[in-house]
Amino acid sequence: MAVSSSSASAKALSCLHASLLAPETPQRTVVAASASLLRRASVRMRASAAAPAELKKTVWVWTENRQVMTAAVERGWSTFLFGSKDLGKDWSSTARINPLFIDGPNIFDGENQKVAVISQVSSPRELELVQPDSVEAVNVVIDFRGGWQVIPAENIVAAFQGCRGTVLAVSTNSNEAQVFLEALEQGLDGVVLKVDDMDDIIKLKDYFDRRNEAKSQLPLTKATISKVDVVGMGDRVCVDLCSIMRPGEGLLVGSYARGMFLVHSECLETNYIASRPFRVNAGPVHAYVTVPGGKTSYLSELRSGKEVIVVDQHGLWRTVVVGRVKIESRPLILVEAKDNSGDDTYSIFLQNAETVALVTHESGSSGRTAIPVTSLKVGDEVLVRKQGGARHTGIEIQEFIVEK
Known part of the structure; x- marks a missing residue:
């Protein structure tokens, strides 16, 4: 016109x-x-x-x-x-x-x-x-x-x-x-x-x-923790980004693409270690992580120069560049959660450390944005991203699939 x-x-x-x-x-x-x-x-x-x-x-x-x-x-x-x-x-x-x-x-x-x-x-x-x-x-x-x-x-x-x-x-x-x-x-x-x-x-x-110029939101939903088990050693991935993250922000990671947990960054201050607001201790090498274009990638595939999606507690997301990936053998915890309907179970492995946390839906006067995995217990509520489960080279497809 x-x-x-x-x-x-x-x-x-x-x-x-x-x-x-x-x-x-x-x-x-x-x-x-x-x-x-x-x-x-x-x-x-x-x-x-x-x-x-x-x-x-x-x-x-x-x-x-x-x-x-x-x-x-x-x-x-x-x-x-x-x-x-x-x-x-x-x-x-x-x-x-x-x-x-x-x-x-x-x-x-x-x-x-x-x-x-x-x-x-x-x-x-x-x-x-x-x-x-x-x-x-x-x-x-x-x-x-x-x-x-x-x-x-x-x-x-x-x-x-x-x-x-x-x-x-x-x-x-x-x-x-x-x-x-x-x-x-x-x-x-x-x-x-x-x-x-x-x-x-x-x-x-x-x-x-x-x-994401439109600054759209990803729908996040609450899921209730149903299992927390110490499982042993595994190769976990620390993702160091070229951007600073704020409280409430992290990466969407999960063992199953159908349900991705919002894993908090290490931006929070602690008494024993300095904050690293550029880092997410994301999980083991097999886990999925959300990347631009509605796709997922294995954590093991990330490397310098790749891009991932950083999401906050309200679902607002932005694209950031990966600066470095560190893979090291560390003790792991298995975390499982169910959505409110109880029809689906989601799973994630995380390093057993106080600096690793999942983002919670709580806000306001409580001021709590994340729960360390070392404090996580059955009944706690955390945020997850529900999506289609079947993936081919990270792209969502419509086909029969069972993940367990």
Whole structure:
């Protein structure tokens, strides 16, 4: 749907995306001079008195490949930038898209309303020109040149924090897009994905899915402990993450994929050992652990650079990177629990140590977020994640299965 004349500014402020013409096109030479044009046009952002509510990142696509267009639309990205109005009209006749058109350093919608400007940044001086002030509200698409991307992007994020305008960066592949979206943790407001390879669309959508931008919740349920037995030695896995966990957070781990226990991190202080808020003493090598994409992995398969899902007491989850995995032989405890219906039993092995705990549903005045396995007893209630049991290479499938 095109941006209307009356809502052009609002649309541009909430979801600007754009792209640049290929280097061989005539308009590209105009873009190269966008820094000086930016000065003459007084193109700046207007700072907001209060930080805006967190918005979802936005993606606009620049391509001349119909397969790329189809892949983008199927994944919810329907705004495209064109250098030719004829191509834009042709594509609009076959798909429901929002076409934008580039003309020199400016970007217009279908009603010829300017929604953005393009600024090329290849030096510190050009970067200084892209700064917010109170002159007028427009949006900026930045084409980072000269080899440097990370530091200039971080400087832009810092300069525009709390502003009502939108800043996007041109990305020529999904990896570049990730750099811009993660600059200074907050990232730029979005990216302009300028590609002709459908794989980059797929990879970027997968990135958004893994990063859980929607901040969705996993349903957790209470289960009652029915057995706690000391069983002997086993090879257990400590998962050290590249992120800090807070009280109430941990990994979903279980002997059966149909029921995963929320195993608490070692973020809690103790008298005998310093807290390790990056670590989850997760269980033995055979256990399942939840990973992005609705999949599971064996704990033994985790290694540096892999990703897992960190979940909190309320089911909110985020994707984190594994920094290190430690497998050592330690004494184990077998824990079994039943759901409230009593129809299903879940199982997990954990190291027999005071620093290993399961997350409980209790909160509020009690202040208890986790129960150490050394204090766990029959009748205690802990949190589990119920899901389909049958798995093939970590992917849930519909088939007959018995696990015991």
